[in-house]
Amino acid sequence: MSKRLMATLSIIGVISGIAFVIFLTQTLLAPLIEKAEWFPENGILGIIAWLLLYVALTLLIAPASLHKFVSGVLFGFWGGWIIAFIGACLGAILPFWLTKKYIYKLVDRRMQKKPTLRALKTAVGEDGLRCVFLTRVSLVIPYPVLNYGFGLTDVTWKDYLIGSTGMIVPSALYAYWGSKAADISVAMSEGGRDWTYWTALVASIVLTIWIIVYLRRITLAHIALDEGN
Numbered sequence: 001m002s003k004r005l006m007a008t009l010s011i012i013g014v015i016s017g018i019a020f021v022i023f024l025t026q027t028l029l030a031p032l033i034e035k036a037e038w039f040p041e042n043g044i045l046g047i048i049a050w051l052l053l054y055v056a057l058t059l060l061i062a063p064a065s066l067h068k069f070v071s072g073v074l075f076g077f078w079g080g081w082i083i084a085f086i087g088a089c090l091g092a093i094l095p096f097w098l099t100k101k102y103i104y105k106l107v108d109r110r111m112q113k114k115p116t117l118r119a120l121k122t123a124v125g126e127d128g129l130r131c132v133f134l135t136r137v138s139l140v141i142p143y144p145v146l147n148y149g150f151g152l153t154d155v156t157w158k159d160y161l162i163g164s165t166g167m168i169v170p171s172a173l174y175a176y177w178g179s180k181a182a183d184i185s186v187a188m189s190e191g192g193r194d195w196t197y198w199t200a201l202v203a204s205i206v207l208t209i210w211i212i213v214y215l216r217r218i219t220l221a222h223i224a225l226d227e228g229n
Contacts, residue, residue: 064091068084072178129163133165
């Protein structure tokens with residue numbers, strides 16, 4: 001596969017992911033979101049239930065941006081930011097653990113005859129903290145997919161947990177956009193999409209493309225190292 005084709009497919013993948021999140025938010029999940037007022041109305045019980053729902057949705061690979069955004073709508077900026085960040089951190093742990101425990105060895109054996117994938121797995125593991133942090137900061141890389149994906153690499157628990165603190169950035173942004181809406185119906189129709197939204201989105205796309213180029217570079221470096229040995 002040529003470099004140009006890989007870059008094109010990567011960009012198409014990012015744009016498709018954004019479109020999919022918007023589609024889910026505005027259509028399939030809208031009726032459920034409109035009933036979410038129960039959570040802030042029930043104090044600590046509602047917050048705990050909202051966090052548990054967050055963890056359950058991450059296991060099902062539901063768009064995390066939706067949960068962060070609605071957290072801002074329901075609990076305001078500061079409360080929504082804290083709750084979204086805690087929920088994101090909790091939701092990141094179980095998928096990573098499940099993948100490491102039950103799938104990692106199987107995939108690792110299958111990668112033995114695929115030098116590119118093996119090199120990528122090793123490269124991400126060796127630069128785990130940076131890779132995890134940068135991908136967590138991005139608004140457009142699917143967060144739930146990363147939870148499982150990093151479990152297939154050599155990323156350590158330490159690098160994974162510390163790197164996941166990067167989610168504080170998207171948690172703050174989505175909570176802010178959500179908090180600007182007066183209620184759920186307004187949030188669904190407007191989505192808080194002012195200049196800050198589009199600026200952050202463009203910056204995230206640029207960051208994501210840079211991450212793709214960076215991962216490709218360190219992967220090729222590991223392939224060359226393996227061939228040299």
